[in-house]
Amino acid sequence: MLRLGRVLRSEAVRQLRHLSGKPGGDVLPQSCDVLIIGGGGMGASSAFWLKSRAQQLGKNLRVLVVERDSNYTSASTVLSVGGVRQQFSLAENIQMSLYGYNFIVNSQKHLGDVDVCYQPNGYLILASSKGANDLAQNSKLQNELGARNELLGQEALRRRFPWLSTVDVELGCHGLDKEGWFDPWALLMGFKRQARSLGANFANGDVVGFEWNSSGGLSGAVVDSGDGVQRTVKFETCVLAAGAHSGQVARLANIGNPEAKEEVLRVALPVEPRKRYVYVFSTQGRNCPGMATPLTVDPDGTYFRRDGLCGNFLGGRSPNDDEEPDCSTLDVDHGYFESDVWPTLANRVPAFESVKVQSSWAGYYDHNTFDANGIIGRHPHYSNLFIAAGFSGHGIQQTPAVGRAISELILDGRFSTIDLTRLGYERLVKNQPMLETNIV
Structure with missing residues (x-):
């Protein structure tokens, strides 16, 4: 693909x-x-x-x-990585993504013979003590508007996701339905x-x-x-x-x-282009996240999910304003993975302490400044x-x-x-x- x-x-x-x-x-x-x-x-x-x-x-x-x-x-x-989620803070974004989910899972009804390869594995957004209250308030609004997710504390996160390190994590919001990813x-x-x-x-x-x-x-x-x-x-x-x-x-x-x-x-x-990198990587580490792993977002914005059936993962992180890369080409900065993405992955998932990047690509966000x-x-x-x-x-x-x-x-x-x-x-x-x- x-x-x-x-x-x-x-x-x-x-x-x-x-x-x-x-x-x-x-x-x-x-x-x-x-x-x-x-x-x-x-x-x-x-x-x-x-x-x-x-x-x-x-x-x-x-x-x-x-x-x-x-x-x-x-x-x-x-x-893009083709995610669909309701875990937003604005009602309009939640409503549009709920509508998008319903369209995507019924895509053949609307678009005929098309398979968007929808994977209903949800999102898991993690928050430190600084962001826990906002995460809880957002979850309340999301569920009121028709989303279905649950809040999990440290102990519940460890039981549900044994591959996850909860160091510096106070709360997680786990999408139980209407979230996942598809082929854009x-x-x-x-x-x-x-x-x-x-x-x-x-x-x-x-x-x-x-x-x-x-x-x-x-x-x-x-x-x-x-x-x-x-x-x-x-x-x-x-x-x-x-x-x-x-x-x-x-x-x-x-x-x-x-x-x-x-x-x-x-x-x-x-609106202007902002370049973002996506890395596909594998690991031989033990206690690896399984096939049903949700798209997981660390408190610092680093994310990963499973990619396909071959044991690969994909992930990345949006840079800070002072780190914005040059947008004149879609070349990938592999050093950014080593310096800014991998340390968080390894800290959050011990199985990612030793990973190998298999491929990568860059794409543009249509960023509203x-x-x-x-x-x-x-x-x-x-x-x-x-x-x-x-x-x-x-x-x-x-x-x-x-x-x-x-x-x-x-x-x-x-x-x-x-x-x-x-x-x-x-x-x-x-x-x-x-x-x-x-x-x-």
Whole structure:
């Protein structure tokens, strides 16, 4: 699978071309009703929901998705570890992930013949004395909203997980249901294939500019398809779902221009790429975590889980702000594993005192520098521009809910499944962050 490293990427690309049906992408049309910038999880989900719900409403909606990385070699979606959890601190994130879980386990009902390889092994989030109270409060909210997890003290953790060292751990929250992990590649291909079967077009290209109408509204996007010619695609509505590059695309629409006449246009879309490493490792240590081991998160943010049936594990840790790596390439820093990841793994799981890294990869978070949370909804200046970006590492599990939410805003004019109003652009304008404490 693609997420196990660069070596198998060519095979994954071959599968993409087979599933997509048109290796070179669709022909770029001159106009569409809805242009979606970005064909990763958020963009493909939005296309699927727009076409599916438009068909139910008897509407003929022309949907075009433009994706700059036609082979998805650096797309955040397919380079993620594919987790789904409800262990968040914000109600909206909990609700979106509950919706995502239900969609994922019923993916064939929605997307047809697709196997997302869901593994229902849960999450185990550990807290020191400093974070125990927050962990307990978050668990209470999660269960009230429909999650199912339990709080375990030191002794209970040792009994349940005999491979675990509880030094410096006061409390753990263990997901009993509706949590696990899946294949993000399969989910993306399911969205894309089903959206195409409903009539959506997916074209290869990079949006390099916008056009405006006489009223100052967005009316078209300039697309570079890589053939030396730039073409304009006219649209009625635009969805910005370009992942880690969303902030860059927004600047092309004059969003974040400090010299803009309208104050709201001076507020940038604060989304930028942040590189994260994932390491696949094995161990010959005794008392090793078994097949049903949950995805375990240490108080310092280091995480690991089982990977496949061959005894491998995968893990990593998001760096501190002063450790952020260079994002110009997706090269992996193997020294980071030795200095920042392995010491915590060995301290938390004695069987990991001697490990061997088998493979590794790097991917981008579409990091929201404002509050590390998704920005979902209509732009306050451009009434025909909708944004789905900035999920900061927890977006893949929320693609079903966000895509549906975008379709509701465009087709119905309001949220109906989950009220995501608080995650709109207005919070940036008002400088009111919606902080999520459980970022992994």
